Amino acid sequence: MPQYIDFKITTTKIINRIIVYIPDIIIKFTPQKIQLELLKFQPKFNRVIYVNADQISNLCYPELIGEKNKVSSHSFLFSADLKKYKCKGGSHLTIKQLMSGIKYEETSDYKRLKNKLEKFGKTTKGVKKEADIIAYLKKVELLIQNIQKNGINVPKFESDQGIQVCIDENGRICKVWKGGTHRYGIVRELEMNNFPVFVSHMHEQFLMKIMSEFNESPIKAIEKYFRNISESKDH
Numbered sequence: 001m002p003q004y005i006d007f008k009i010t011t012t013k014i015i016n017r018i019i020v021y022i023p024d025i026i027i028k029f030t031p032q033k034i035q036l037e038l039l040k041f042q043p044k045f046n047r048v049i050y051v052n053a054d055q056i057s058n059l060c061y062p063e064l065i066g067e068k069n070k071v072s073s074h075s076f077l078f079s080a081d082l083k084k085y086k087c088k089g090g091s092h093l094t095i096k097q098l099m100s101g102i103k104y105e106e107t108s109d110y111k112r113l114k115n116k117l118e119k120f121g122k123t124t125k126g127v128k129k130e131a132d133i134i135a136y137l138k139k140v141e142l143l144i145q146n147i148q149k150n151g152i153n154v155p156k157f158e159s160d161q162g163i164q165v166c167i168d169e170n171g172r173i174c175k176v177w178k179g180g181t182h183r184y185g186i187v188r189e190l191e192m193n194n195f196p197v198f199v200s201h202m203h204e205q206f207l208m209k210i211m212s213e214f215n216e217s218p219i220k221a222i223e224k225y226f227r228n229i230s231e232s233k234d235h
Contacts, residue, residue, distance in 0.1 A: 045219055047076075047200070048154060048162075050230045052193040056165060056184065057174045077204050082168050091140070092185040099144060099189055104137045140182055147186050152195040155180075163187070166201035171209075173229070176200050199226070 059082075094109035104110055113133045116123045127133050155162025164179025175184050179200060187195055202222070211221045 045223060046226070047198055048196050049199060049226045050194050050196055051165075051173060053187050053191050053195075055173055055229075055232075056188075056197070057168075057172045059174050076201060077207065078166070078201050079204050082166075082174065082203075091182055092188070094137070095140065095144065095182065095185040096189055098137065098141050104134050107137060109133075109140075110137060143182060144186050147183065147192075148190065151192070152183060152187065154196045155198040163195075163197040164200045165197045167199060167203060167206055169203040169205045171206050173197075 091109055094107045097107045098104075110133055113123050113127050113136070114130065117127055117130065117133070122128050127136065152163065155164075162180050163183045164176040165173050166176050168174050175181070179198070207218060207221065210225045211218060214221045214224050216224060
């Protein structure tokens with residue numbers, strides 16, 4: 001007997017398949033600026049990449065780049081000139097000192113926080129008395145020991161305690177201020193390889209560049225670029 005095709009089921013499958021590809025088709029043939037705006041309507045994508053310590057620029061930028069300088073309501077994009085926000089990681093020297101085994105009272109953070117405590121009565125780290133400084137340094141020391149033993153955990157979401165980075169207009173991976181700064185200092189001192197970081201922001205100019213290079217929509221261009229970064233750490 002002849003085999004008949006269930007036309008209704010086949011049609012449903014075809015329609016579902018078309019619906020899946022419609023967003024990509026629409027995005028592909030719209031101007032880049034509009035594509036960036038449409039990015040906010042796209043599904044959430046994986047922002048975790050694996051890098052080596054030497055792949056991250058030794059610069060820290062404030063997390064405000066994704067708030068006050070964004071080009072759309074999608075917090076992933078920004079257009080700020082990062083050179084204006086260049087700053088140093090103040091706790092990195094203390095991490096190095098703690099790893100060398102010196103006393104808490106001899107670390108740069110202890111001296112800096114104690115000086116602020118004497119001048120203002122409190123510090124930005126919530127330190128209200130000298131014992132709080134020692135407690136803070138003990139936490140940093142425990143974090144160092146934990147990372148030495150267990151490595152860096154995979155950040156599951158943006159507010160997680162992972163190392164946050166951004167991609168600047170030149171494609172450099174830059175440390176974002178106030179997002180795993182101590183962890184970044186530790187992995188840098190340990191010269192760690194193949195650890196996860198969370199990409200919190202990307203410069204709109206660089207996103208448009210990789211969209212053109214890959215001839216892809218924003219999401220696919222980002223995913224392809226992230227995959228290339230993770231693979232390049234082995235070379």
